[in-house]
Amino acid sequence: NAGVxxxxxxxxxxxxxxxxxxxxxxxxxxxxxxxxxxxGMGLRLIHYSVGEGTTAKGEVPDGYNVSRLKKQNFLLGLxxxxxSQTSVYFCASRGTGLAGEGTYTQYxxxxxxxxxx
Amino acid sequence: xxxxxxxxxxxxxxEGRISILNCDYTNSMFxxxxxxxxxxxxxxxxxxxxxxIKDKNEDGRFTVFLNKSAKHLSLHIVPSxxxxxxxxxxxxxxxxxxxxxxxGGGTRLMVKP
Numbered sequence: 001n002a003g004v005x006x007x008x009x010x011x012x013x014x015x016x017x018x019x020x021x022x023x024x025x026x027x028x029x030x031x032x033x034x035x036x037x038x039x040g041m042g043l044r045l046i047h048y049s050v051g052e053g054t055t056a057k058g059e060v061p062d063g064y065n066v067s068r069l070k071k072q073n074f075l076l077g078l079x080x081x082x083x084s085q086t087s088v089y090f091c092a093s094r095g096t097g098l099a100g101e102g103t104y105t106q107y108x109x110x111x112x113x114x115x116x117x
Numbered sequence: 118x119x120x121x122x123x124x125x126x127x128x129x130x131x132e133g134r135i136s137i138l139n140c141d142y143t144n145s146m147f148x149x150x151x152x153x154x155x156x157x158x159x160x161x162x163x164x165x166x167x168x169x170i171k172d173k174n175e176d177g178r179f180t181v182f183l184n185k186s187a188k189h190l191s192l193h194i195v196p197s198x199x200x201x202x203x204x205x206x207x208x209x210x211x212x213x214x215x216x217x218x219x220x221g222g223g224t225r226l227m228v229k230p
Contacts (some may be wrong), residue, residue, distance in 0.1 A: 004160070031216060040126065042206055042220035043161070050216060058217065090160055104149050104210055106218060108160035 002030060003028055004109035006091050012115045013081045021076040022090030031076035031094045033058075033106065034066060036087040051075055081116045088113050099113050120144045121209050123221035130228050136194040140207035143188065147209035151218070152181060152192050155204045164205075167193050197228045212220070 007022040023032065030051050035043040035058075045058030049068040064087060065077045074093075078085060092106040122141045128137045140150075148169040153161035167174040167181045167190070175180050180193045194201055207221045 006144055033218075040222050042121075042123075042222045043208075043218070045217055087147075092160075104218075105151065105163045106164065107163070107214070108153075110159070110160045 002090055002094055004107055004110040006089075006112050008112060009110070010113050011096040012108045012117065013078075014117050015082060018077070018079050019080050019081065020078075020112075021089055021091075021114075023074045023076070023093075023109060024072055025074075025091075025093040025107075026072065027095065027107065028093045029093035029107075030071075031096070031106075032068065033094075034064070034074065034090065035090045036060065036085075037090060037111075038087050046076065046089075055111070081114075082115060083116045086114060087114045118143070118229050119222070120147075121207060121219050121221040123205075123207060123224045125224050127225040127227070130197045130226065132199055132228055133196045136192075136197045136201065136208075136225065136226055136228065137141070138192040138205050138226065140163075140190045140192075140221050141188060142190075142209055144209075144211065144219075145188065146211045147219075149210040150181070150190055151208045151210075152179075153206045153208060154201075155206065155223070159224075161206060194226075199228050199230050201230045202226055 004025045032048040033048040047066040052071040053065045067075045089112045091109040094106045151166040152164040154164045155161040183190045204223045204225045208218045
């Protein structure tokens with residue numbers, strides 16, 4: 001049981017290039033999330049999905065697109081990378097389960113460090 | 118406007134003593150709170166949580182306290198250990214918006230041997 005995995009771990013892009021970050025989870029979770037972490041700002045939600053085939057905007061969605069074609073995978077795309085998108089990106093997932101405190105816990109992947117030059 | 122704030126960017130504590138990490142929030146609609154711990158080059162890991170219907174939740178060395186009237190929660194670690202050195206994030210869910218978690222900016226805890 002690998003939990004949440006992210007590919008790649010590191011990436012350097014030039015301004016204007018595109019790329020896709022892959023997140024995979026093997027916990028059969030319905031919900032998946034993409035966050036970015038910047039110094040002193042905690043984690044900010046980019047996009048999320050409440051199930052296969054669904055996506056929704058989070059707090060900072062501009063410049064990013066996502067797709068959830070399979071329940072276990074959540075892809076984050078940058079169409080035209082900008083230096084402002086230099087950040088560490090985290091994917092997370094959570095199940096629905098029964099009502100209760102454990103239902104709300106999100107499980108995070110190890111992160112992707114992206115630098116845009 | 119940050120709805121969840123951790124006003125202390127860093128905290129240094131001696132091994133064996135108590136560590137108290139604080140978190141304030143502004144939105145009274147938040148009804149479920151979590152603490153995450155993060156080591157460098159790793160993803161955040163869940164530590165402990167509390168529902169707004171409680172004022173305390175305990176798990177081993179970790180206790181979270183919630184003061185709803187003050188919109189304040191705190192994480193107590195007793196006794197602190199060097200392995201607890203990490204960045205701690207508090208996070209909150211809003212009532213009827215369980216899909217979106219709002220994070221504070223984090224507090225770096227350093228436990229000195």
